[in-house]
Amino acid sequence: MAAKPHHSTGQTSTKGSIFNDPKVRGIIYQLVLVAGLVYFFWSIVQNAAHNLEKQNIASGFGFIENTAGFLPNQTLISLSATSTYGQALLAGLLNTLLVAVIGIILATIVGFVMGVARLSNNWVVSKLATMYIEIVRNIPLLLQLFFWYFAVLRNLPNPKDSSNLFGVFHLNNRGLFMPRPIFEAGSEAMLVALAVGIVGAIGVSIWARKRQVKTGQRFPAFWTGLGLIILLPVLAYFLSGRPISYDYAELKGFNYKGGMKVIPEFVGLTLALTIYTGAFIAEIVRAGILAVNHGQTEAAHALGLRNGPTLRLVIIPQAMRVIIPPLTSQYLNLTKNSSLAVAIAYPDIVSVGGTVLNQTGQAIEVIAVWMIVYLSISLLTSILMNWYNRSIALVER
């Protein structure tokens, strides 16, 4: 605002007060701003210190070494009764990341399918996709979360009458029970085979691209690679004497024991996040595809490409440039929205932090932990996606 050249460059008219010099004014404004901010934060700190002292609340991060009196009901790290607040918070962070990563993968699939479906020539399909998008986008996520969790998952039958799939997957109001694979001696061979398969697939795709550049002949690298990745471990499984056995969940008493249990909170949260964010991603995908000039499709057809290759080689790569930036912010939104977990008591970082806050009363520290976690996730995601965006960006002359 200071860059308002009131004085001309000539020497005659610079007689006015030095306060009329935009540079001096700018410095003064900024000094005033800094002074105001310093005073603001100083008074906040003073008040907070005084209030905390009066309420007898400790300050500082010493509490994370103390023993937590509670256990989150889903942990990716092993916790015991003597675990500390720090470990509980770490478990919460991992739960947040778990639900965010799975939600992002599923929402991307749902979003791309629905976005393409809305553009489909098939009237029924496109209207269905439109309906899904317009209904889901305009209803608050928390309401959808409550619906899935309280109205659907909590109303599922008891473990005794749970619905079964193939007799090994059991869905009831206690959660989703699945067989848990047990890796016995010899299963390392499968891991090695998987690694070999992945390396082989990458090698084949590099070789296929080189060959296509040299000779123009195409090679089904995708299917070959997929075959390598799947077939090699399966082969290893049988050669090493089938080293994987399963621990099946079984009904004992009033609940299922054994197996792998997915808690209903996780199912509900993932479902709500996927469906909600999927609708937004669908709109982004649709906008991205529509942004590619129709001439591109016509030119590709004129070159003799069929519909599939046109979409894969011409339209999608160009649409991705439009799709990636808003897609990034949707991924961030999903991660931030996973904090709604606290409403259904899924033990994510906010939920666990809330319990810690109630037990220790150290609100400032807990909220600082939340903010740091979410800001770092935001920063990391945007760095990653910006890097990806740059790698696919249009290279101009």
Place this chain on the structure above:
Amino acid sequence: MSEHSLSFVRKEMVDQRPAPVSSQGPLYWMHHNLLSSVPNAMLTLLGIYIIYLILNAVIPFAFIHAVWEGKDREACVVTDAAAHGACWAYVKAYFPQFVYGRYPVDEIWRVNIVFIVGALGLIPALIPKVPFKRENVLFMLLVFPVMTFILLTGGNLAFEDHIIAFVVIFAVVMGLAALITYATQGKMKPVLTTVGAIGIGIAIIYAIMSIDFGLQPVETANWGGFLVTLVIAITGIVASLPLGIILALGRRSKMPVVRLVSIIFIEFWRGVPLITVLFMSSVVLPLFLPEGVNFDKLLRALIGVALFSAAYMAEVVRGGLQAIPKGQYEGADALGLTFWQSTALIIMPQALKLVIPGIVNTFIGLFKDTTLVLIIGLFDLLGQVQSSFTDPTWSTPVTSHTGYLFAAMVFWIFCFGMSRYSIFMENRLHTGHKR
């Protein structure tokens, strides 16, 4: 060879024949849009099956088996599990709570007046063709908020107690303004009139709010339902607009400190979830205030929501500022306008007009996000619905389904309406650029 004797010469054109059935009409449409290939036909069948499943679940529940009348849960408990129907009688019984929360029944007319005046003031403001836009907007921004405040809370603030403090602060601010004007050799009169007018305006508003209209005071703890949803959403958006404009200007400022502070502020609020902001405003904000000063819960939530949405608003406004061609800035400079003059008279009117759809979209997001306040113990519409499930009078297996369906319909109607309006404005504003 004799000349050809043409026995027939057509004098007039033959009427156009209708296109063959294979390229028009419902059959063609079906062939082209539904059955053009085998996979397409299968997709169509799948789609029809999904539609059938949805309708088969929704229509019997919401209409056929629904219970419309009843006094308590007896009406809605159905022994036949197949004939599950929505319990609309419960929504009917709870409707006042869903709209007003625990607002005293005898005082509900005050809320109704606010709703009616708000609707009457808002609708003409949203229709582009209606004249008196400026008067309308001024009414909605100045008179309506004061009126709403008095009606909803009961007014009767204690202006008398603060009158001395106010006069002292006013005098100090006037003195500072005069000092700065003197030092910068600016014109004394316009500066002092502006500052004086703002101060006196605030005093008048405060004084009006302090008049005892004889209204019974209603604490915000008793507000609830859709009233709270609207209060939070609208206050949030109105408070965030000026803040967002200042932040957007700050982010484009040439002064590095101002720019840095704006960027940190914006990115901080945009990087954290609203829940943590609400927790912060409800748990930590009281710690930051001096002893003895205390806000009520709703006001604390409002502060959090306003700061949060101000960051989003700042980015929307910045988009508008970036869309203004450089010539506009240069033209304003060439006319000799100061920064604030050119911003207020040339840049902002154009930029804000451009971002009306963006503002509406931010509002839709905020409107949906108000549901989050139930986590910190305020009862918005969803909070009221959720808390009504604990009532044993209406506890049936279908109560929660019915309640969620009702809340979803209310939110959907509002959000969908606003998104249509935003599309309408977008089309209206873009006509100049369309080919």
